[in-house]
Amino acid sequence: MNRVLVTGGAGFIGSNFIRYFLKHQQDISLLVNFDFLTYAGNLENLTDCESDPRYRFVRGDVRDYGQVKQLFSEYGFDTVVHFAAESHVDRSITDPELFLTTNVLGTRALLDAAKEQWNIDPKNKYSQTYKPGVRFLQISTDEVYGALGPTGKFTELSPLLPNSPYSASKASADLLVRAFGQTFGLPVNITRCSNNYGPYQFPEKLIPLMVHNALLDKPLPVYGDGMQVRDWLHVEDHCAAITAVLERGLVGEVYNIGGSSEKTNLELIRLILRELEKSEDLITYVQDRPGHDRRYAIDHTKITETLSWSPVYTVEEGIHETVQWYLHHPDWIERVVTGEYQVYYARMYETL
Ligand code: NAD
Ligand code: TYD
Numbered sequence: 001m002n003r004v005l006v007t008g009g010a011g012f013i014g015s016n017f018i019r020y021f022l023k024h025q026q027d028i029s030l031l032v033n034f035d036f037l038t039y040a041g042n043l044e045n046l047t048d049c050e051s052d053p054r055y056r057f058v059r060g061d062v063r064d065y066g067q068v069k070q071l072f073s074e075y076g077f078d079t080v081v082h083f084a085a086e087s088h089v090d091r092s093i094t095d096p097e098l099f100l101t102t103n104v105l106g107t108r109a110l111l112d113a114a115k116e117q118w119n120i121d122p123k124n125k126y127s128q129t130y131k132p133g134v135r136f137l138q139i140s141t142d143e144v145y146g147a148l149g150p151t152g153k154f155t156e157l158s159p160l161l162p163n164s165p166y167s168a169s170k171a172s173a174d175l176l177v178r179a180f181g182q183t184f185g186l187p188v189n190i191t192r193c194s195n196n197y198g199p200y201q202f203p204e205k206l207i208p209l210m211v212h213n214a215l216l217d218k219p220l221p222v223y224g225d226g227m228q229v230r231d232w233l234h235v236e237d238h239c240a241a242i243t244a245v246l247e248r249g250l251v252g253e254v255y256n257i258g259g260s261s262e263k264t265n266l267e268l269i270r271l272i273l274r275e276l277e278k279s280e281d282l283i284t285y286v287q288d289r290p291g292h293d294r295r296y297a298i299d300h301t302k303i304t305e306t307l308s309w310s311p312v313y314t315v316e317e318g319i320h321e322t323v324q325w326y327l328h329h330p331d332w333i334e335r336v337v338t339g340e341y342q343v344y345y346a347r348m349y350e351t352l
Pocket of ligand 1 (some may be wrong): 007008009010011012013014034035036037038039040041042060061062063082083084085086087088102106139140141142170193194195196197202
């Protein structure tokens, strides 16, 4: 692991990962953040990394195979950490096509470029020999497994049963990654994590949206009965897990990453309101999301037993720290919620 391509590094998890990785991996000589800077990409998330001589930003689109191929030949990566995606379920309900092109075709372009660049005999279609130490890591989601009932957890062997256009696009990308491993022998891994939270998350997702609205004493839109369950994972725990997979993961393996922190949406919102000393009267029930998955929960035994990774944060500690971060970064939120966010919010929550 020496020359690393991070796609989608200007987004929430990608930017946290770049900061974490530059800090903890002194041995790498280059880290290129390749990001199209959609509404979700924000270079302000990485201002403290810009002075690191190992860090480079390149604006570009993972769907553009020509550009991706050029990037590989220019920088000679040995590691790809692929975060770039359309990531919000609600947006996938209004625009499924965008999710298919970015999440599926974008992953195809990266896989093909890696295969060509890393194969020691790229003209030979039967060649399965790659440069030593190369690795393609697909960052996926527990949502590919679909929804759980009140009990049980997703393991790596759970069937893929995605319910939203977002999760269907991520499952499709995962299957392509698997196929490149099986057919071409490309050294791949897939990680599937639960809902992340922490600093720099765009306020379309549950936690920053609720924090932002509560600070303004605006209604908190709870979909349906608010009893849906998510397994909350602090983004720093996620970054440590990704690093463990890059360092010690077995080629071809899938690893589930979870926070061991199941909460209903209502429990989580009440926790946030207590942190902010705001009234529960702000909670406002709104029409449910179509196809809303009832419960996710991750069994992370495999990564814990084989790679010695476990989450460190409890959700109570993590929410406290995260709420404090948002309280101390009002300028970041203000800049993020101008422009496109206002249009999105009005369309999504227009009855509030
Ligand atoms: P995000 O929406 O905050 O960031 C996505 C980033 O990808 C943005 O910087 C955006 O500009 C970039 N991007 C989008 N389209 C692109 C394109 N065509 N070319 C290049 N860059 C492009 O997402 P996130 O929450 O940081 O999620 C990162 C990854 O983790 C995604 O693959 C997502 O599916 C996965 N994931 C996220 C969560 C979560 O809770 N946030 C949970 C499980 C898995
Ligand atoms: P979200 O952050 O969109 O993540 P995901 O859908 O990928 O799990 O939503 C987390 C949970 O919060 C999910 O059950 C939907 C719910 N939710 C609301 O109740 N209201 C909201 O305004 C949002 C954005 C989410």
